Amino acid sequence: MDAYIYDSVRTPRGIGKKAGSLSQVSPVQLVTTLLSALKERNNLDTSYVEDLVLGCVTQAGEQGGNIAKVAAQVANYGDHLAAVSLNRYCASGLEAVNQAAARVRSGWSDLIIAGGVESMSRVPMGIDGSAWVMEPDAAFGKFVPQGISADLIATKYGYSRNDVDSFAVASQNRAAAAWSKNAFKKSIIPVTDINGIEILAIDEYIRANTTIEALGKLNPSFEKMGEMLFNQTALDTYIEIERIKHVHHAGNSSGLVDGAALMLIGTKEIGEKLGLTPRAKIKMGSIIGSEPLIMLEGPTPATKKALKKAGMTASDIDLWEVNEAFAVVPMRLMENMKIDHSIVNVNGGAIAMGHPLGATGCMILGTALDELEQQDKSTALATLCVGGGMGTATIIERV
Numbered sequence: 001m002d003a004y005i006y007d008s009v010r011t012p013r014g015i016g017k018k019a020g021s022l023s024q025v026s027p028v029q030l031v032t033t034l035l036s037a038l039k040e041r042n043n044l045d046t047s048y049v050e051d052l053v054l055g056c057v058t059q060a061g062e063q064g065g066n067i068a069k070v071a072a073q074v075a076n077y078g079d080h081l082a083a084v085s086l087n088r089y090c091a092s093g094l095e096a097v098n099q100a101a102a103r104v105r106s107g108w109s110d111l112i113i114a115g116g117v118e119s120m121s122r123v124p125m126g127i128d129g130s131a132w133v134m135e136p137d138a139a140f141g142k143f144v145p146q147g148i149s150a151d152l153i154a155t156k157y158g159y160s161r162n163d164v165d166s167f168a169v170a171s172q173n174r175a176a177a178a179w180s181k182n183a184f185k186k187s188i189i190p191v192t193d194i195n196g197i198e199i200l201a202i203d204e205y206i207r208a209n210t211t212i213e214a215l216g217k218l219n220p221s222f223e224k225m226g227e228m229l230f231n232q233t234a235l236d237t238y239i240e241i242e243r244i245k246h247v248h249h250a251g252n253s254s255g256l257v258d259g260a261a262l263m264l265i266g267t268k269e270i271g272e273k274l275g276l277t278p279r280a281k282i283k284m285g286s287i288i289g290s291e292p293l294i295m296l297e298g299p300t301p302a303t304k305k306a307l308k309k310a311g312m313t314a315s316d317i318d319l320w321e322v323n324e325a326f327a328v329v330p331m332r333l334m335e336n337m338k339i340d341h342s343i344v345n346v347n348g349g350a351i352a353m354g355h356p357l358g359a360t361g362c363m364i365l366g367t368a369l370d371e372l373e374q375q376d377k378s379t380a381l382a383t384l385c386v387g388g389g390m391g392t393a394t395i396i397e398r399v
Helices: 027-041 067-074 092-106 146-157 161-180 223-237 268-274 299-310 328-337 360-375
Strands: 004-010 051-055 082-086 111-119 198-200 257-266 280-289 319-322 379-386 390-398
Touching: 004 027, 004 268, 004 360, 027 067, 027 111, 027 257, 051 067, 051 092, 067 082, 082 092, 092 111, 092 257, 092 280, 092 360, 092 390, 111 360, 146 223, 146 328, 161 328, 257 360, 280 299, 299 328, 299 379, 299 390, 319 328, 319 360, 360 379, 360 390
Parallel strands: 051 082, 051 111, 319 379
Antiparallel strands: 004 257, 004 280, 111 257, 280 390, 379 390
């Protein structure tokens, strides 16, 4: 049995600080905005939607207590609608989609809404605590912050400051160009207040005039913390490296933002019954574990696993979306898989538009789907690195 994507929607990304446009919007409201849009856009009989699977990383405060179920209740889809919140760190939104697709393909469910949410202005990253940091067996000699991992990868494989800054400028330019040509118009749902007045309709994190010269003035973000402790932790494991070169900073790393994204996923039969038009088929998904200290190299093995299970090769993929957690992450995948940058993150990525942790995976898959349709291409692959040493990937094919 196949799993089809019938619709894909997302909010704009708001700057994840108190001054950001979405900072006065609750994470539940971000989700219900999209649930309402799915209902209206598809004339959806919500009695057939069985579950809401929602990725969310910082499940505390307003995002705690199974935020998915609260959103399901507020959205008035009906008391029958079950809901679950999950956390696979940065891949949570894509993990939600993959789990929904797996259930549809298995015959366990007919119609599911999946995606993610993160309000980083209202629920700051890290306030939920971390067993990862507090558990001695996980922390001592095995834990460094992700920025140290990014700089470790850059050092190990020879990516210079100019390399990562150049990639960041390209991301900004592509994102600005995408907005100027309305590349996101099919999926973007503006966020409004209770009176229907528009709060935000565009990704507000983009810095369109970014230059190599401007980025060159920024100090490395992780150099001081590395010198205090974490550089040595990394070097004790990667003994072939003499010194870590710190090249990542705020301008070539993903930004903190607020946002949500959802997909409507179901069987062919339920689509026909409800008069829904399928946009794409979810061909395969994968998840892998990887070495937890270098941490961010998961996209390559996850991609290889998904391609192998689908009976495909990298050359079969028309468009790629690789989350720009740090510039070195997509750069490393492109080198490993021998993919040209011209088909990777063609509308920019999280460096330019931000990374709302629990939502990003679903967002980038939706971006890939929209772009496939605009370019009249067939297949796309979305992948993300994951905290603690994991990777996930999803392959879709237009119908």
